[in-house]
Amino acid sequence: MSLSLRELLETKQTIFTAGAGDALTARLIQETPGIDGVLSSGFAISAQQLALPDVEFYTRSDNAYAVRNMCSVIQKPLIADIDTGYGNAVSVIHSVHEFERAGASGVIIEDQISPKRCPICVDETNNILPLEESVGKIRAAAENKLNKETIIIARTDATQFDEVVKRAKAYYEAGADLVQPISRAFSTKEEVKRFVETVQCPVSLVIVGWLENLTAEEIREIGPKIAHFALASVTAAHAAVKNVLETIGENQSSVGTSSKRTPHGEIVNFLGMKQVSELEEKYLPAEKELFTK
Secondary structure, three states, X not given: OOOOHHHHHHHOOOEEEEXXXXXXXXXXXXXXXXXXXXXXXXXHHHHHHHOOOOOOOOOHXXXXXXXXXXXXXXXXXXXXXXXXXXXXXXXXXXXXXXHHHHOOOEEEEEOEOOOOOOOOOOOOOOOEOOHHHHHHHHHHHHHHOOOOOOEEEEEOOOOOHHHHHHHHHHHHHOOOOEEEOOHHHXXXXXXXXXXXXXXXXXXXXXXXXXXXXXXXXXXXXXXOOEEEEOOHHHHHHHHHHHHHHHHHHHHOOOOOOHHHOOOHHHHHHHHOHHHHHHHHHHHOOOHHHHHOO
């Protein structure tokens, strides 16, 4: 039995998650030792469900549907990226409830204006909401969640160090369990470490861009409570699928692609066909007997 997200926060120095945009990827994360949980990455959901950039083209319902599918095949905790919360502070309450019901153990709410634009998709980030309005959204989420164990992570897309610190502290005081800066707010690991030490509260950190060059020891030295490898799965999947399709397109044959693909039998077993067959044998009448009567 996997530990809950709250238990992991209380017992582990650093929690490591990996991003997923679909249930298959979430299931792979579930089966991977050393990864503590799943991040339902908005970038990955937009890419894998719609093949579109992460600029809030998918709806709250689309997002919650993807999260529900992921949660149905994992036991490890899932943290849902719920973008801006899909509206004002009152709307955020409904959003948090919807993702809790979908199975999420925690949610990440950002302070961009809506529709958001993922910082790694654009050269310049969106404008961010006034501090007072952003604080109200975090307070609404923290005070009205259905489950007291649900973790609220407040993300700020501010990029100027003093403003990042100011907003992070304000969100934590408003009831967030962790605060999350964006990677482009910093250019060195020393700057990230200074942020963690300055805010004096638990930090959630997405390992993207230049941060992907950090070792596990360096990440722990910086000191985030959660480190999310948000894009590793979707970028790896894109490369692998692109490679095998190019080979088939070039040769009109799948010969030569076997070393880059999971064998059919292995993936069938991974998806649980054996368990389905066992249930059929237990509960369904034998077809031969059924159709010879």
